[in-house]
Amino acid sequence: MWGLGGRYYWGKRKRGxxxxxxxxxxxxxxxxxxxxxxxxxxYDSLGWNSLxxxxxxxxxxxxxxxxxxxxxxxxxxxxxxxxxxxxxVFASFSGGPKACMYKVLQIIEGMCEAQVDWDEYQLVRDCIxxxxxxxxxxxxxxxxxxxFVLHPTVFKISHPPRLASWIAKGIASSLDALFLSRFESQxxxxxxxxxxxxxxxxxxxxxxxxxxxxxxxxVICNFAHRLQELGANVKVVRWSDSPHVGHYRYYPVDYKxxxxxxxxxxxxxxxxxxxxxxxxKVGMExxxxxxxxxxxxxxxxxxxxxxxFGRLALEPSDQFLLPSSMEYHDGRTVGSVQHKRxxxxxxxxxxxxxxxxxxxxxxxLGQILFDVCVPKIVxxxxxxxxxxxxxxxxxxxxxxxxxxxxxxxRL
Numbered sequence: 001m002w003g004l005g006g007r008y009y010w011g012k013r014k015r016g017x018x019x020x021x022x023x024x025x026x027x028x029x030x031x032x033x034x035x036x037x038x039x040x041x042x043y044d045s046l047g048w049n050s051l052x053x054x055x056x057x058x059x060x061x062x063x064x065x066x067x068x069x070x071x072x073x074x075x076x077x078x079x080x081x082x083x084x085x086x087x088x089v090f091a092s093f094s095g096g097p098k099a100c101m102y103k104v105l106q107i108i109e110g111m112c113e114a115q116v117d118w119d120e121y122q123l124v125r126d127c128i129x130x131x132x133x134x135x136x137x138x139x140x141x142x143x144x145x146x147x148f149v150l151h152p153t154v155f156k157i158s159h160p161p162r163l164a165s166w167i168a169k170g171i172a173s174s175l176d177a178l179f180l181s182r183f184e185s186q187x188x189x190x191x192x193x194x195x196x197x198x199x200x201x202x203x204x205x206x207x208x209x210x211x212x213x214x215x216x217x218x219v220i221c222n223f224a225h226r227l228q229e230l231g232a233n234v235k236v237v238r239w240s241d242s243p244h245v246g247h248y249r250y251y252p253v254d255y256k257x258x259x260x261x262x263x264x265x266x267x268x269x270x271x272x273x274x275x276x277x278x279x280x281k282v283g284m285e286x287x288x289x290x291x292x293x294x295x296x297x298x299x300x301x302x303x304x305x306x307x308x309f310g311r312l313a314l315e316p317s318d319q320f321l322l323p324s325s326m327e328y329h330d331g332r333t334v335g336s337v338q339h340k341r342x343x344x345x346x347x348x349x350x351x352x353x354x355x356x357x358x359x360x361x362x363x364x365l366g367q368i369l370f371d372v373c374v375p376k377i378v379x380x381x382x383x384x385x386x387x388x389x390x391x392x393x394x395x396x397x398x399x400x401x402x403x404x405x406x407x408x409x410r411l
Contacts, residue, residue, distance in 0.1 A: 005058075005065030006100065008073050011040035011050035013080075020047040020267060021087035021129070022080065024073065024104075026096030028135075028245055029057050038248060039091075042256060046263055048089070051077060055099030060140070063103070063186065067112070070103035078120050081127055087270035089130035089202075089263065093245050094214065097137045102193045109196060125200065126273065130266035132259065133206045135215045135245045137194060137223060140187045194223070195230060202269055203233040205262040207255065209242040235262070 011025070023043045027036055036052055043050045053073055059066040077088070092101050106112050108125045204227055208220045217238065227234045237258045242250040 005062075005067075005069035006053060006055040008051065008053045008069070008076060011036065011052045012044045013049045013051075015084075018047055019049055019084075019086065020263065021049070021089060021270070022077070023048050023050045023089045023091050023132075023263075024077065025050055025052045026090065026092045026099070026101040027052060027054050028094030028096055029055055029099060031093070042248070042259060043263075046260060048263060051080075053096070053100055055096060057099075059099040060095065066098075066100050066103045067107075069100050070107055071116075073100070074104060074107060074121060074124060077124055081123055085123070085127055085274075087129040087266045088124065088127040089132060089266050090128065091132040091134065092136045093134045094136055095138050097133075097194065098140050098190055102190055105193050105197050109193075109199075111193070111196075126277065127270065128200050128202055129270040129273070130202050130262055131197065131204045132262060133204070133208075133220075133223075134247060135208065135212055137220070138215050139219050140183070140190050195226060198227060198230040198232045201273070203262060203265045204235065205258055206234065206236045207247050207258065208236065209239045209244075209247060211239075211241050212244045214244045233265070 025036060025039060031054060033052075040050050040052070051073070053069065055069060056065065059069065081088075090101060090104075103112075107116070108121045108128075110118060110121075204224070206220060206224050208215065208217055210217045221236070224234050224236050235258070237254065239247060239251055239254075248255040
């Protein structure tokens with residue numbers, strides 16, 4: 001499939017339990033499909049599928065083109081990982097990291113300004129389990145484009161045509177004039193992104209040669225040393241005379257052994273990471289259940305407390321009464337006492353008679369009391385309600401004694 005900054009496609013894609021993982025190959029610029037066939041077969045023999053990416057030359061000067069290609073590769077990778085999650089290894093050749101791969105790292109690390117669904121890219125990050133650098137990384141300088149175009153690996157001849165050299169130098173000079181001010185900032189961003197990949201916890205395999213003029217051994221050695229300082233697991237395989245991106249062709253046995261070891265480490269790292277993520281998930285669920293249980297206990301305690309307050313006045317050991325806790329009913333106990341407590345409190349309760357004695361107003365006794373108690377002449381009385389003492393109201397509503405009134409009437 002073609003993207004804005006290059007194309008990508010599946011070299012080998014098998015489905016089933018025999019597939020160990022996926023190797024994402026970031027090929028060198030000017031590479032063709034036939035140049036990657038041996039690498040595809042190598043990964044396939046070890047049980048790994050391969051997703052290949054061919055970047056365009058201008059991606060080094062236009063980061064937006066590299067970003068567009070990176071999104072396309074990630075979307076294709078996410079489709080496969082949603083079906084069956086598995087280990088993912090990034091294999092970068094020559095200038096592949098600068099042309100695309102470092103943008104992939106920025107996206108999955110959340111360093112990209114584009115509006116994306118980070119949860120999906122987190123899936124890719126969790127699956128990344130290894131890094132392979134073959135004749136890479138290459139330092140990004142202003143004359144890098146010219147050296148790439150004129151390198152023998154492009155034309156497959158020892159000396160490129162003079163006309164091609166002139167054209168390449170002219171294009172490179174024009175690009176330098178346009179983008180020279182951006183080179184240093186992009187270069188710093190590029191190396192910082194490569195170093196930040198250490199946080200993924202995946203092992204590194206670096207394949208290099210002392211006879212490589214595009215990827216000098218000293219640059220690669222410094223890169224490996226810095227990764228180790230950051231805590232990464234790094235293995236460097238160095239040859240003395242193999243050309244740029246020609247290590248597998250010159251030393252197939254050593255190359256295959258080193259790649260096999262790295263892919264084995266990637267499988268172990270992925271298995272350990274999955275167990276760790278599952279443990280964290282279980283721990284979070286356990287914490288959630290614990291919080292739910294605590295909330296439930298608090299609710300039960302609150303309900304129990306409210307019931308206790310409701311029957312505080314009814315406990316025999318209590319020394320106080322709540323105003324609203326006592327109500328008198330005919331033959332009933334007080335408040336909301338439980339059935340068990342009814343028998344214990346029955347003797348202490350005051351039972352009022354169900355009916356009070358009444359006097360008929362039209363009877364003989366009623367007439368006598370009316371004549372005696374109600375005065376007929378009230379003239380000259382000094383009635384001053386304000387001067388009546390407070391307890392007058394209390395006496396007015398005191399219990400009426402008819403016998404006392406009868407005795408007074410006889411006198």
